[in-house]
Amino acid sequence: MASTPPTSTAAGSPSVSVPNSRTWSLLISRNSPMPWPDNAANNATGPLAGIRVLDLTRALAGPFCAMILGDLGADVIKVEPMPDGEMIRAWGPFDDDVSVYYLSVNRNKRSLALDFRNPDGLRLLREMAAEADIVVENFKPGTVDAMEIGYDALLPANPRIIYASITGFGPDGPYGTWSGFDQIAQGMSGLMSITGFPEGEPTRVGLPISDLIAGMWAALGVTAAVVQRHTTGKGQRVETSLLAAMVGMLCIQGQRYLSLDEVPNRMGNDHPVIYPYGAFTAKDGLINVAVGTQDMWAALCRVLDLESLKDHPDFADNTGRSAHRDALRDHLNARLATRPAMDWTRTLVAAGIPAGPIYAIDQVFADPQVVHSKMVEEVEHPVLGVIRQLANPLRMDAFGGHTVRIPPPLLG
Structure with missing residues (x-):
């Protein structure tokens, strides 16, 4: 999902909420620059350890991208609007008033709450961006430029910045101003037309696949940009959209049309060209x-x-x-x-x-191979106690045997 601007809160001081619990303690005055907060609790050993990510995203595609970067060891600070945080904190289901939806895409992050409509809050964002390696955002096109936190506005102070943007349909073009949601992209990419049974209607995939794939493509682009920065010394834009991410995954079904003018049909649970x-x-x-x-x-x-x-x-x-x-x-x-x-x-x-x-989902987590693969890890949550979380499916020596280092954060 490509998000719309956060709702406004009352202007005034302070414009930032700073935690003093598991994440960090920090006192900010109006006139002092915003340092990048200490991250001693992160204990990251992954390939992106030491990389700083400013996560300005909402909902799913952007948070999933930033979570992948956090899994890989980056220090991710999730910036959320005051007073209630980002929208999915209010989405059910809930575990003791904590959104399970939020838990699913925000591990390995810290939270900073501020007022996006307050000039002081935006100033703090720009100061943090000046020290960041990566910014990830999924606002509706034009929003970050209006707030003067877009790539062009941040580049003079930080030429090494890698700026990732995820939109619904792209930053320009006939649909460039449209907001994007997962199922809209599933439908417009053709995915739904090839999903389901021949006698049935086009069917959505059982996960927000457009959001997840767009987030993965963005994370891949960001990591490639980090590598290239070692050669050029410069950052760059990284852009994708929910629609482009899904069109790019059409694979053989897309190539059938491009090469043969064939329009694939829904095949139910059968492979389209191999049987049985x-x-x-x-x-x-x-x-x-x-x-x-x-x-x-x-x-x-x-x-x-x-x-x-x-x-x-x-x-x-x-x-x-x-x-x-x-x-x-x-x-x-x-x-x-x-x-x-x-x-x-x-x-x-x-x-x-x-x-x-x-399998049904309960059978998945009981399967001995899934258990052996350690696809579930435990972490201490400040409200819920020990919680189980999905692990990153990658296995790398640098992970040190686990991928969930810190729990999804409380607000600010």
């Missing part, structure tokens, strides 16, 4: 099976005791199997329905055929 590759019915639920080669097809027929199908004219090659999906699905479901999904998974994998059960 999709969801099938086991005894206790659905199982994904992926037969990507002729050798895998022969192995599947052997394992399922369907040898008569291996060289059948309708199923002998991928073209035939794709053309006769419904008939082949019936044969496969009849056999797979005799045993539980995980039982079949082990048998199929042992035969060289990729397979796996389709």
